[in-house]
Amino acid sequence: MKKNIYLVCIILLTALLAAGCLSGAEMGEDTTVESLRDPGDEKDAGPGILSHPQEFRYISLYYLNPTGNYLFPLSFSYDEQASVDDLVSLLKAGPPRKEWGESPLPGNLTLQGIEMTPGKALVHIKPGGMEDISLREEEVLIQALVYSLTSLEHISQVEFFSGGEPPGEPFTLLAEKNLYSTGDLVLNPLEEMGAGDPFLRLWLTSPDVLYMVPVSIPWEDLPQSTRDLALLLIQALMAEPVESSGFLSPFPPEAGVLGLKLQDGTLQVNFNREFKDNFTGGSAQEWALITSLVLTLTELPDIDKVQILVEGRQEEAALGHMDTAEPLIRGVVNWVLAD
Secondary structure, eight states, rough: OOOOOOOOOOOOOHHHHHTTTOOOOOOSOOOOOOOBTTTOOOOOOOOOBBOOOOOOOEEEEEOOOOTOEEEEEEEEEEEETOHHHHHHHHHHHHOSSGGGGGGSOOOOEEEEEEETTTTEEEEEEEETTTTOHHHHHHHHHHHHHHHHHTTTTTTEEEEEEEESOOSSSSSSSSOOOEEEEEOOOSSSSSSSSOOOEEEEEEEOOOOTSSSSEEEEEEEEEEOSSSSHHHHHHHHHHSSSOOOOOOOOOOTTTTTTTEEEEEEETTEEEEOOOOHHHHEEEEOHHHHHHHHHHHHHTTTSOOOOOEEEEEEEEEEETTTTSSOSSSOHHHHTBBBBBOO
């Protein structure tokens, strides 16, 4: 069956496009899950199946949502002419549309530059540039820069410096060190968590069903097997999140998992009939459910694809619109396309 492809085209910052720093990718035929929708698009306001070449470069920049409660990524493709400073300038400018959110970097913060070394990004901050920044602002900027810069292919750590030489003591108010990887930082906890607490990483849709958001929930005694952990993740997605978070579960309350099978990187998720028959959402809620399922499960290193089954059978469009006949792979999260 010919795959249904809904294009969501969003205009980037005009100056950067004119300079050739960022570009959209050509659309192909490989089935992936798109993770950004534009409710203002009258032609296709719903979700999409997005295809893209595997060789293009992209960076996921983490912005603050409009109320400042959580960070979410927007992914931009770029060419070899773009420097890291160019890309971080996008982060400082805020999202392409102001109603999406704001920059995670305080206005009074001055970055002197970012130096790239093998496996590490060195962030140089102007001396004294942290003096008027609150603890919350500091926490947000560290998380945003670490998660943004480590989305680059060859960067796994980010180190912060203030002044010409690395300081002997951490210069930040909050941190006990200057060197970070994503494993050191708990992103968007839905409940109070301590450093080092075991947690589950879920991908939920924003309350306005516009973009996907990574969240963390504390969980004791995580299972060791991939299959058991995948089942736990699906059950966590189907449960109602913490009410104060503003997130909602798009799954029907009666939905259940009949079984899981993992083979050669593909996880078959066999849902009961109520998963399909009792789903009452529109195309946006369908996009939210399927995208959150695929993004969450492919966080596990042994899972590359997700095949949705209903009572053991493959469905061309299990929930009405999105093509589920073939296994779905992880797409670029919240990819912002050039017009």
